[in-house]
Every structure is written in structure tokens, then in C-alpha cells.
Amino acid sequence: MRVYYEFLFVFYxxxxxxxxxxILWNIFKxxxxxxxxxxxxxxxxxxxxxxxxx
Amino acid sequence: MKFMxxxxxxxxxxxxxxxxxxIIGVITSVNFLKFRNYNTEFVVxxxxxxxxxxxxxxSKHLKGDVADxxxxxxxxxxxxxAIVKKDKLANYNKIDNIKGLSVCGVDGSSQYDxxxxxxxxxxNVLATANDVYENVKSGTYEVGILSYKEAITLINNDQNExxxxxxxxxxxxxxxxxxxxxxxxxxxxxxxxxxVLENAKVKRGIxxxxxxLNRSAYxxxxxxxxxxxxxxxxxxxxxxxxxxxxxxxxNTVDQWPTPDVYTHSSGQQLSSSEVRNINRxxxxxxxxxxxxxxxxxxxxxxxxxDVTMVIDLHEASPEYxxxxxxxxxxxxxxxxxxxxxxxxxxYNPEADKTQKLNMPADQSPLNMHGxxxxxxxxxxNAYVFLFETSNASQxxxxxxxxxxxxxxxxxxxxxxxxxxxxxxxxxxxxxxxxVEISERVARHVLSFESVITGFNKIKTTRVVTQTxxxxxxxxxxxxxxxxxxxxxxxxxxxxxxxxxxxxLLDID
Numbered sequence: 001m002r003v004y005y006e007f008l009f010v011f012y013x014x015x016x017x018x019x020x021x022x023i024l025w026n027i028f029k030x031x032x033x034x035x036x037x038x039x040x041x042x043x044x045x046x047x048x049x050x051x052x053x054x
Numbered sequence: 055m056k057f058m059x060x061x062x063x064x065x066x067x068x069x070x071x072x073x074x075x076x077i078i079g080v081i082t083s084v085n086f087l088k089f090r091n092y093n094t095e096f097v098v099x100x101x102x103x104x105x106x107x108x109x110x111x112x113s114k115h116l117k118g119d120v121a122d123x124x125x126x127x128x129x130x131x132x133x134x135x136a137i138v139k140k141d142k143l144a145n146y147n148k149i150d151n152i153k154g155l156s157v158c159g160v161d162g163s164s165q166y167d168x169x170x171x172x173x174x175x176x177x178n179v180l181a182t183a184n185d186v187y188e189n190v191k192s193g194t195y196e197v198g199i200l201s202y203k204e205a206i207t208l209i210n211n212d213q214n215e216x217x218x219x220x221x222x223x224x225x226x227x228x229x230x231x232x233x234x235x236x237x238x239x240x241x242x243x244x245x246x247x248x249x250v251l252e253n254a255k256v257k258r259g260i261x262x263x264x265x266x267l268n269r270s271a272y273x274x275x276x277x278x279x280x281x282x283x284x285x286x287x288x289x290x291x292x293x294x295x296x297x298x299x300x301x302x303x304x305n306t307v308d309q310w311p312t313p314d315v316y317t318h319s320s321g322q323q324l325s326s327s328e329v330r331n332i333n334r335x336x337x338x339x340x341x342x343x344x345x346x347x348x349x350x351x352x353x354x355x356x357x358x359x360d361v362t363m364v365i366d367l368h369e370a371s372p373e374y375x376x377x378x379x380x381x382x383x384x385x386x387x388x389x390x391x392x393x394x395x396x397x398x399x400x401y402n403p404e405a406d407k408t409q410k411l412n413m414p415a416d417q418s419p420l421n422m423h424g425x426x427x428x429x430x431x432x433x434x435n436a437y438v439f440l441f442e443t444s445n446a447s448q449x450x451x452x453x454x455x456x457x458x459x460x461x462x463x464x465x466x467x468x469x470x471x472x473x474x475x476x477x478x479x480x481x482x483x484x485x486x487x488x489v490e491i492s493e494r495v496a497r498h499v500l501s502f503e504s505v506i507t508g509f510n511k512i513k514t515t516r517v518v519t520q521t522x523x524x525x526x527x528x529x530x531x532x533x534x535x536x537x538x539x540x541x542x543x544x545x546x547x548x549x550x551x552x553x554x555x556x557x558l559l560d561i562d
Contacts, residue, residue, distance in 0.1 A: 005343075008311055028068055031058045040072045044079035048086070 013050070020046040089283050090120070090273040090305075094298055096265050097252050097559035104129045104206065112354040113340050113347045120308060121270045121348050125231075125355060126263045130256040130537070131203035134165040134225040137190050138197055140218045147221040152197050158186050159199035168225040169199040183208065191217050199224065228362040228509065228536040229260035231436070232502060233352065233426070236333055236366055238272045238300025241285065241460055242443050242491060243367030245297070245554055246498030252559045254543050259536035262361065268332045268348055270308040272300040281447070285460045287491075287555035295558050299447075299460055303330035309344035319346075320423040328424075333366070336429035352426070356434040362533060363389075363505055364436045366426040367498050369445035370486075372469060376442055377486035380415040380501065383431025383438040390415055390439075392511035397504025400546035411500060411546065437509065441501045446488035461491040496549035503543060510535040 020043060027039035058064050098106070107125040110117035129135075138146045146152045149172060158178040159166040169177055178195065180186050183204040190198040191212075197220075200208075205219050234247025244265055251263040266272055275281045287295050306312070309330055316329035319339065328334040330345050338349030356364060370377045382390045398411040418427040418438075431438040446452055447459045451468050458464040466488065473487045513532060544557045 005311075012311070027072065028065070031064065033058060033067065033071075036068050036071050037075075040075035043072070044075050047076075048079060048083050 016046055016050055020050070086274070089275070089298070090307075092284075092298060094266065094272070094296070095561050096126075096248055097561065098126065099252065099559075101206075102128055102255055103251075104202075107355070109348065109351045112351045112358065113338075115340070115347050116351070120273055120305075121268065121344065123235075123264065123266045123269045125351075126251055126265075128251075128254060128256050128261040128263070129202045129206075130227060130258040130260060131201060131539070132164065132258050132537075133202040133227055133260070134168045135200060135202050135205050136169075136197050136220045136222050136224050137187065137200060137205050137209070137217050138220045139190065139193070140216050142196070143218055143220060146197070149222045149224065152220065152222050155196040156194075157197045157199060158189055158195040160186060160204075163199075163201065165199050165201050165225075172224055187212075187217065226533045227259045228533045229262065229359060230363040230365065230502075230506065230536060231262040231264070231352070231356060231361045233264045233267050233364065233366045235264065235266040235272070236268060236368060236426075237302045237331075238266075238268065238298060239276060239281070239302050239448055240367075240369035240445055241297065241299060241447075242369050242445065242494035242498055245287075245491065246367050246495045246502070249495060249499055249549075249554060249557045250502060250543060253557055255539035257537040257539050258534065260359075261538075262355075262359070264352075267352070268304060268345070270304045270344065270348070271302065271330075271332070272298050274301055274305045274307070275299065276301040280455050282455055282457050282460065285457045287461075287553075287558060289558050289560050290556045291560055293560045295555065295561065303327060304332065304345045304348075306330070318424045322421075322423040324424075331424075333368075333426060334424035336424055336426055337433040353430060353433050356430060356436050361434070361436050362536075363509055364426065364430055364434075364438045365502055365505055366430075366438070366440045368440060368442050369448060369494065370442045371449035372444045372446060372484045372486050372488050373449060373451070374442075375485055376416065377444050378413070378497070379442055380413055381418055381427045381440045381442075382415060383418050383427050384420075385431055386437035386439060387417065388512045388514065389437055389505065389508040391508075393504045393508035396511055397507045398500060400500060402547055411497065413501070413504075437505075439501075439505055441498055443494040443497050444486035444488050445494065449488070462488050463490060490550075492554045493550050495554045496544075496546045499543060499549060500546040503538070506536050506538065510537075 023039050023043045027036045030036060103126050105127040108122055110122045116122045136152060153174050157173050157175060158180050159169055160183055161179040161181060166177060177199065180189065183200050186198040186200055187208040189195045209217060232247050232250055235244040247263050247265045251265060254261060275283055281299055283299060284296050285299055289295055312326050312329055314326055316324045316326055324334060332345050332349050335345040335349040337353040339346040340350050398413050399408050402409045422428060427438045427440045430436060446462050446466050446469050451472060452459060453466050453468050459466055469488050472483050476483050
């Protein structure tokens with residue numbers, strides 16, 4: 001069970017980082033200011049989540 | 055927006071917004087981390103609290119982790135203990151290992167009488183406790199029998215300190231584990247445990263106190279509830295004590311992912327969020343989820359120390375059915391009967407008479423698993439009780455979340471309106487009207503004393519559990535009464551009159 005949880009945890013971390021990179025790429029590409037604001041907030045949320053993981 | 059078509063301007067705008075949001079993010083994160091790492095301070099009276107156990111001694115994976123909390127031990131001053139030389143502590147840690155050795159004790163002391171039945175060799179009689187101490191120190195006798203108070207005083211006064219108290223149990227005494235901080239959004243449980251830890255003295259028996267059972271749940275607040283993180287209480291000398299208001303469940307940072315359905319080890323299925331609720335995780339599992347590992351501390355500790363009574367302190371929202379009441383394991387039914395007759399009494403100086411607090415009770419349902427009053431009762435020899443008080447800050451119809459709501463130092467207008475509505479229309483939307491924190495703590499402290507009263511009345515030897523699970527530990531022995539030093543635990547009346555802060559000690 002512990003191994004299963006550890007595996008899911010790493011899987012989750014990798015996905016969080018990939019999504020964060022996508023958002024970062026998107027906010028520099030988009031021309032809509034709303035997308036930039038939404039993207040920045042989403043990125044902040046992802047970063048908080050990543051750094052809160054021990 | 056036209057200006058966004060210019061690549062250079064777009065880059066500047068994007069960078070500015072991103073930086074602004076990240077600054078807000080960093081400030082928020084630092085606050086979160088500060089809250090997670092904030093350690094609530096509890097005053098440990100060095101002359102009273104003998105030992106502090108770490109949770110990791112009873113559930114190995116918690117070592118050094120956020121959940122590695124403390125169990126404080128308060129020994130009865132009249133308890134019989136064996137003192138031995140420090141270098142022999144490891145060998146002389148069990149009563150069977152010291153039975154055949156040369157023993158000395160104080161003439162006519164109750165400790166000498168208690169030890170007489172245990173030791174196969176004769177106990178040599180000496181005049182004073184100091185004689186016993188000096189003789190063990192010089193090596194004339196290998197074991198000395200003293201009261202805990204005598205032993206600890208002599209050991210503390212000695213500069214050389216080559217004598218210590220052995221772990222060997224000379225006389226079996228009753229013990230009680232008081233659990234506060236099971237759910238960090240139920241503050242009166244933690245405060246009641248703190249009041250007991252910082253005030254109680256024991257004459258006979260052993261008192262164990264946990265002030266923060268689930269420290270992981272103290273590391274964050276309940277999402278979407280907008281709760282206040284800290285609340286403060288003023289001590290007698292006007293100093294401020296800070297306590298945390300956390301979440302009901304273990305932090306997702308410590309236990310993740312959360313399954314759609316939580317299947318307890320008994321096979322019982324509950325909603326997903328309960329997987330991180332420690333009071334659905336008993337008996338716990340050393341190799342299980344993080345919450346199960348913490349729950350295992352209680353089960354394992356109670357079994358290892360052969361704890362006689364366990365009290366788990368809780369709160370519930372005013373509209374919850376199980377409120378201002380007790381839930382007990384069926385093995386403790388006899389104790390509950392005596393508590394109902396002899397317990398929950400307090401002296402009211404204004405009326406100059408002894409009054410009684412109304413305390414209904416339910417027996418723990420046999421098929422409702424994971425709770426202290428079910429599993430700790432089934433998996434250990436202890437008599438288990440759980441108490442609930444009324445907490446407006448947990449309720450769903452409350453107004454804005456403030457420190458006053460936690461302490462209920464100012465009435466919540468929505469709850470007040472509903473209480474009034476119930477009175478006028480003879481309805482039961484609320485089962486326990488919200489009351490101030492001092493009254494809630496007072497109820498818990500009085501309940502704690504009442505359990506001891508009930509236990510002392512029945513003069514029980516351990517009964518075999520009715521559920522037929524393995525009966526562990528040393529059963530069937532009458533361990534005598536548990537006695538608290540009179541006047542050390544604040545009374546129900548005093549706690550309400552002078553406030554709970556008055557009974558909290560100052561942090562140095």
C-alpha cells in the first residue's frame with residue numbers, strides 16, 4: 001500500500017510540474033490580459049502546492 | 055486590447071502581473087508555513103511531570119515527523135517505586151528481574167506493605183527514606199522501595215545522580231490517559247487536557263495526558279471554512295497564551311491521495327474525507343496510512359502501559375445530535391452507572407450547595423467502527439469514554455468566523471436567533487446551545503473527575519470484552535483507587551467563574 005501511495009505521489013508531482021510549465025508558456029504566448037491574470041494565479045497555486053509537499 | 059499586440063509591451067505586462075501574483079503567493083506561502091511549523095507551548099511542571107514519551111516510541115514511522123507529539127506522564131506521589139543504581143537500569147527494568155535481589159524499604163510505610171507481597175526475598179527494614187537511598191547508592195542493597203515522591207526528591211537533590219527509578223512495576227496502580235486535540239477544530243478538548251496537565255497532581259495512580267493527538271491536523275486549517283488560525287487566552291498574571299485552531303482531518307500534505315470511499319480495516323465503508331479523520335482510524339496500524347499510524351500510538355500505548363481508563367475529549371456543532379453527553383464502551387457500563395449516581399457533582403458557593411450537571415450518555419454502537427470508544431475499548435483492556443460539548447465555530451449556521459466565535463465570548467447572532475426560535479416554537483433545531491469556552495472546558499474537566507469517581511466506586515477487576523476479541527495485557531487484578539490531590543484540578547464552578555485562562559500557567 002505504501003509503495004502504491006509513493007508511486008501516486010511521484011506521478012502527481014511530475015504532472016504538477018508539467019502543468020505549471022504549460023501555464024508559464026501560455027501566459028507568455030497569449031494576447032488576452034485575462035488569460036495572463038488567470039494563468040498567473042493558477043501558476044501560483046501550483047507552486048504553493050509543490051512547495052508545501054514535504 | 056490593442057497594446058497587447060506589441061510583443062515588447064506584452065512581455066512587460068505579463069512579467070509585471072506574474073511578479074505581482076508570485077509576491078502575493080510567496081507571502082501567503084510563508085504564512086501557511088509559519089502556521090504549519092508553529093508549536094503550541096504547554097507548560098510542563100518539572101516537579102510533577104515525570105516523563106515525556108514521544109509518539110514515535112509507539113509508532114516508528116512518525117519519528118521526527120510533524121505528528122510526533124508528546125504523552126506526558128504524571129506519577130502519583132504515593133506510588134510504590136523501586137530505585138536502583140543507574141548502570142543497572144537496563145537489567146532491572148522488570149519486576150521478575152529484581153525479585154531475588156537484596157531489597158530495603160522504610161519501616162511502616164504503605165510502599166513497604168505493597169512491596170512485601172511482591173518480593174520473594176525479605177525486605178530489610180530501614181528507618182528513613184534517606185537511609186534507603188544511601189544504602190542503594192553505596193551498593194549495600196541492590197533495590198530500594200520508596201514512594202515516588204521520596205524517590206524523585208532524593209534523586210533530584212543528589213548531585214552525583216547515580217541512582218534512578220526502575221521501570222519495574224512493584225505495585226499495580228490504575229492509570230488514565232486523557233486525550234485532547236483529537237480534532238484541532240474542537241478547542242475545548244485541548245484546553246481541558248492542558249488545564250489538567252498544568253494543574254493536576256496525583257496521589258495514587260498514573261495520569262497520562264496528550265494535548266495534541268493529531269499534530270498534522272494542527273498544521274493547516276479546514277479548507278473553505280475561512281477559520282481564524284490562532285486564538286488567545288489571558289492567564290491569571292495577564293500574559294497571553296496562544297493556541298492553534300486547526301482542521302478536523304490530517305493534512306493532505308502528509309496523507310495523499312484521498313480515495314473515493316474510505317474502507318476501514320473492519321470493512322466498514324465511509325465517505326472519502328473520513329480517511330484522514332483519526333477518530334475513524336482506530337485501532338490504527340503502524341504500517342497503514344499516516345492517520346492510522348497516529349491512531350496506532352494510542353492503541354499501542356494503552357496496551358504497553360496497561361492503561362486502565364481512556365478519555366477522549368471532543369466537541370460538536372450545536373445542531374449535532376450527540377452533544378453535551380458521554381459515549382462509553384460497553385465494558386465501562388458499570389463505571390458509567392456509578393458516574394451517573396456519584397459523578398458530575400460540583401459545589402456552588404453562591405447557592406451553598408452541591409449541584410449536579412446533567413450528562414446523558416449513549417453506549418458505543420457495536421457496528422460503528424474506527425472510533426476510540428469502540429476500537430480502543432475492543433483492542434485494549436481500558437475502559438473508554440468520549441465526551442462532547444457544544445462548539446459554535448464548528449456549526450454550519452454560524453456567522454463570520456472570528457476569535458470570539460471560537461471562544462464564544464460574544465454571541466453569534468444566527469445561533470442566538472435559532473435558540474430563541476426553538477424556545478418560542480418548541481422545536482429542536484439545536485441540541486446544545488453554544489456556550490463560552492470556559493464552560494465547555496469545565497464540563498470536560500468535571501467529566502474527567504467523574505470517570506475517576508465512577509472507577510473508584512466499582513472496585514473492578516478487568517472484565518473480558520464482550521465482543522470476543524483478543525484480550526491483551528494483564529487482566530483480572532484489582533488495582534485499587536486512583537486518587538488526585540485534592541484541590542489541584544479546578545472545579546466546574548471556578549472554571550466558569552474565573553475563566554479557563556486563569557488556570558493556564560505562564561510561559562517562561
